[in-house]
Amino acid sequence: MSVLMEATAPPTVEPRGALRSFLHHRMGVIGAVMLLIAVLVAIAAPILAPYDPYANVRVNILDIYQAPSGEHLLGTDDGGKDVLSSLIYGARVSLIVGFAAAAIALLIGGLVGIVAGYRGGWVGSLLMRITDFFLVIPDLALQIVLVAIIGPSLGTIILVIGALGWTTTARLVRSQALTVRERKYVMRARAIGAGDAHILRRHILPAVLPLMLANMVLVISLAILSESTLAFLGLGDPTVISWGQMLNFAFGRGAVSAGAWWALLPPGFAIVWVVLGTTLLGTALEDALNPRLKRHHLESPGSDVARDRRVEELEPRELTTPSAGAVAAPRDPAAPAAQEESARRDEGPILRVRDLSIEFDTPSGKHLAVEGVSFDLNRGETLGLVGESGCGKTTTVLGIMRLLPPGGRVVSGSVWFEGDDLLSLDGPALRSFRWTRLSLVFQGAMNALNPVRTVGDQIAEAVRLHAPGTGQREALDQSAELLERVGIGRRRLNEYPHTYSGGMRQRAMIALALACDPDVIVADEPTTALDVMIQAQILELLGGIARDLGTGIILVTHDLGVVAQVCDRVVVMYGGAVAEENDAATVFREPQHPYTQELLQSFPDLAHPDRPLRGIPGAPPRLDDMPPGCRFAPRCPHAFDRCREERPPEYAAAGGRAACFLLDPTGPREAVPSAEPRP
Numbered sequence: 001m002s003v004l005m006e007a008t009a010p011p012t013v014e015p016r017g018a019l020r021s022f023l024h025h026r027m028g029v030i031g032a033v034m035l036l037i038a039v040l041v042a043i044a045a046p047i048l049a050p051y052d053p054y055a056n057v058r059v060n061i062l063d064i065y066q067a068p069s070g071e072h073l074l075g076t077d078d079g080g081k082d083v084l085s086s087l088i089y090g091a092r093v094s095l096i097v098g099f100a101a102a103a104i105a106l107l108i109g110g111l112v113g114i115v116a117g118y119r120g121g122w123v124g125s126l127l128m129r130i131t132d133f134f135l136v137i138p139d140l141a142l143q144i145v146l147v148a149i150i151g152p153s154l155g156t157i158i159l160v161i162g163a164l165g166w167t168t169t170a171r172l173v174r175s176q177a178l179t180v181r182e183r184k185y186v187m188r189a190r191a192i193g194a195g196d197a198h199i200l201r202r203h204i205l206p207a208v209l210p211l212m213l214a215n216m217v218l219v220i221s222l223a224i225l226s227e228s229t230l231a232f233l234g235l236g237d238p239t240v241i242s243w244g245q246m247l248n249f250a251f252g253r254g255a256v257s258a259g260a261w262w263a264l265l266p267p268g269f270a271i272v273w274v275v276l277g278t279t280l281l282g283t284a285l286e287d288a289l290n291p292r293l294k295r296h297h298l299e300s301p302g303s304d305v306a307r308d309r310r311v312e313e314l315e316p317r318e319l320t321t322p323s324a325g326a327v328a329a330p331r332d333p334a335a336p337a338a339q340e341e342s343a344r345r346d347e348g349p350i351l352r353v354r355d356l357s358i359e360f361d362t363p364s365g366k367h368l369a370v371e372g373v374s375f376d377l378n379r380g381e382t383l384g385l386v387g388e389s390g391c392g393k394t395t396t397v398l399g400i401m402r403l404l405p406p407g408g409r410v411v412s413g414s415v416w417f418e419g420d421d422l423l424s425l426d427g428p429a430l431r432s433f434r435w436t437r438l439s440l441v442f443q444g445a446m447n448a449l450n451p452v453r454t455v456g457d458q459i460a461e462a463v464r465l466h467a468p469g470t471g472q473r474e475a476l477d478q479s480a481e482l483l484e485r486v487g488i489g490r491r492r493l494n495e496y497p498h499t500y501s502g503g504m505r506q507r508a509m510i511a512l513a514l515a516c517d518p519d520v521i522v523a524d525e526p527t528t529a530l531d532v533m534i535q536a537q538i539l540e541l542l543g544g545i546a547r548d549l550g551t552g553i554i555l556v557t558h559d560l561g562v563v564a565q566v567c568d569r570v571v572v573m574y575g576g577a578v579a580e581e582n583d584a585a586t587v588f589r590e591p592q593h594p595y596t597q598e599l600l601q602s603f604p605d606l607a608h609p610d611r612p613l614r615g616i617p618g619a620p621p622r623l624d625d626m627p628p629g630c631r632f633a634p635r636c637p638h639a640f641d642r643c644r645e646e647r648p649p650e651y652a653a654a655g656g657r658a659a660c661f662l663l664d665p666t667g668p669r670e671a672v673p674s675a676e677p678r679p
């Protein structure tokens, strides 16, 4: 099971692209202009209004409902006051209610949504049930009751509308936070030692704020409508003039029977104007900022993305690289570099994993995804963790790093990192351990880098998290040096991940992994989806790090060509358990386990290009459907009866170990296979 399977989450918004997208949205621009006009009118009311509608003036009967004239462009109302002036001042009240109530709704909804989405679990469920409860209550009826009970003042109206208008914001924010929480760059932030507050501030909030902004504009229009409705029903603040209040007075005081259309139409038109403007603007913002609806701003022709795909890769280096997926000759243990590594090995392992078992909750109950995995890693050693997808490689390393997704947990075993018991570390101790001692290069660099933050900023984030006294400028300088170390010029420091090519992003991830000079780097499928030349550069880079810096590397891969090129030792995994472990040269020359043999048969061999390739029939076992005996038995060409009943222990073989009954020194080595080996 690949627990790092990419979520079907929407991409995060890139600000410049969103702005471009919004400006192309004609109706949105019209809406923004309409709202801007209303705001300017409200601000300039004392200048624009020909009369002060709040002034006490003496009126006589002839002043009431005067038709529009040069003196009163929109006539007068039931109190003999200038309708145009009331209309202009009314904009202030309507907009203040709209903006203030929307801000309250945004605050409550945003808080509820972020907590529910980020925390999840019972807290999230409880908050969403409360949200659902408020959603099913008719807003207007409750607003009328509350305003009538508390008393119709402007403050009450704002509070009531705001306190009842947060539900849609909460649901929207919760779904976005839930999605972003699972993104790889959030997992990467957690891996570099960031706490919840940091992740919320630097990763979750920037992702949900654009949606909250778009939603706020729509909430403003609803709040203005609600205020107008309350005022029209006689529940508006009697001390202020709002458009709803003007309509209430006009309808209640005979404007219809007097034929005074000018007392009715202008406030009605003003409400429609602002509500239409905010709706158009809100819809356009949602289109631009919510990538679920549109994503053309992320990849429009001529955009940075399209242009930067032509960015040249790094200078090709002289590499003796096998073709993609081909198995090159494994590293020679007699070579000087290998001898150095052997000396380092004598210092004792830096990482010691023993009987590690990891369990996952599934719809059919709890199941072990990893069972009894043991291996050591020495300083400066590169260990390949190999197997097909779903064999437990990634789960194993995530368990070691304590980064298992929800529903997964280590149930037994130990992970010792020199003198530290990794499984007993928690909180700040675990956060400071990660990245300074043990860091991770994630699979799929594009998803592990936050698309709305520059690469330099993201590397500097790791530097500053572990050296809090470091200033941003100093951290950026270190980031530039790290980028140069992995072959990326410092001029790319302030660029966004989408302007990097695939190989450069992977190098940037390696630079990020090196940020705190760790002792061990776990590289999870670092060359997947890269072409052969770039793959060679990445592998050479990793090999150089192990060689020159003495960093231990665990390379998680399904590609035996990659293993042959850089690994000193190999652990082959199948069905969540170790099938075989040995030094790389022996694994390639004398594979002991039938799974390793089959795996080698399914990869091209440069030394024997004519050899026909053959795949392994069937698929790795599912978590909830593990065979009772040997996990490889359903696919093994040598399986016999005992294989289907007992789980094979590990036997010493060819200087390593392998879990296969064929290697049992007490049993018949040439047990009769129950099925003919495949030709």
Ligand code: SF4
Binding pocket: 593, 594, 595, 630, 631, 632, 633, 634, 636, 637, 638, 639, 640, 643, 648, 659, 660, 661, 662
């Ligand atoms: S134990 Fe049996 S089924 Fe398993 S790998 Fe060995 S021979 Fe094949």
